[in-house]
Amino acid sequence: MSKIQGKVLKHSEQTRTMHWIHLLCFLILGLTGIGFYFDSAGISNLFGGEANASLVHRWAGVLFTAGPAIYILLNFERFSKFIDTISSFTKDDISWLKTMGGYIPFIKVENPPPQDKYNAGQKLLGGIIIIGCLLMILTGFPMWLWRHLVPAAFLAICYSIHLWVAVILILAIAGHFFLAAIHPKSRVEFASMMLDGYIDAEISAHHNAKWFNTLQEVKEKI
Numbered sequence: 001m002s003k004i005q006g007k008v009l010k011h012s013e014q015t016r017t018m019h020w021i022h023l024l025c026f027l028i029l030g031l032t033g034i035g036f037y038f039d040s041a042g043i044s045n046l047f048g049g050e051a052n053a054s055l056v057h058r059w060a061g062v063l064f065t066a067g068p069a070i071y072i073l074l075n076f077e078r079f080s081k082f083i084d085t086i087s088s089f090t091k092d093d094i095s096w097l098k099t100m101g102g103y104i105p106f107i108k109v110e111n112p113p114p115q116d117k118y119n120a121g122q123k124l125l126g127g128i129i130i131i132g133c134l135l136m137i138l139t140g141f142p143m144w145l146w147r148h149l150v151p152a153a154f155l156a157i158c159y160s161i162h163l164w165v166a167v168i169l170i171l172a173i174a175g176h177f178f179l180a181a182i183h184p185k186s187r188v189e190f191a192s193m194m195l196d197g198y199i200d201a202e203i204s205a206h207h208n209a210k211w212f213n214t215l216q217e218v219k220e221k222i
């Protein structure tokens with residue numbers, strides 16, 4: 001039997017609430033956006049017709065922007081720490097990326113290099129999501145509120161960026177969902193972010209050894 005038992009808190013209640021709000025908004029934005037692009041009456045009708053789908057898209061966009069903004073204001077220190085973690089790539093992260101931490105079936109890895117609270121793949125994904133969301137916000141609002149004020153060429157650029165970043169984000173989130181909810185090696189992450197915030201200590205000690213060791217240090221100091 002393993003020596004490490006019990007659970008550790010990985011994601012606070014506010015983080016989980018913000019993640020839920022952002023995910024639900026993203027699903028609505030993605031679905032209505034796909035409906036606009038393909039001019040799909042089937043999708044628009046789910047939201048009460050084309051005009052309503054457009055309204056739902058815009059107001060979901062407001063919540064999609066306000067949710068993280070309020071979270072950052074209330075949790076500035078925690079968010080800064082998150083940015084610090086996902087933007088620091090050590091040589092352990094580089095060697096994790098070379099083998100993708102053993103997540104790819106044909107690359108065998110006995111002992112993946114120790115990782116932070118987020119592994120190198122999650123760090124990259126975090127960067128893509130933050131930059132992608134900022135681009136959606138920075139293009140979406142001019143497309144909505146200033147469409148008659150900005151030059152036509154600028155509006156056309158906003159539409160192109162909005163469309164292509166949406167494609168990248170939808171693919172990235174699909175990959176994120178597969179790894180966090182379906183892949184047998186990592187699906188334990190799902191309950192931790194979507195339910196109670198806790199994860200088995202043994203799993204953390206193995207997958208996020210650097211972070212887990214800092215928790216131990218804190219415990220020993222108390």
Ligand code: HEM
Binds near residue numbers: 026033
């Ligand atoms: C702050 C966030 C956002 C705002 C304010 C916003 C706003 C808009 C607006 C005004 C349009 C033009 C369609 C219309 O008139 O109703 C649009 C189109 C679209 N949006 Fe968004 N949006 C946001 C986020 C997103 C996100 C996160 C996605 C994808 C997951 C997305 C995907 C799309 C797509 C695919 C289109 C169609 C583009 C095209 O036909 O070229 N949007 N958005």
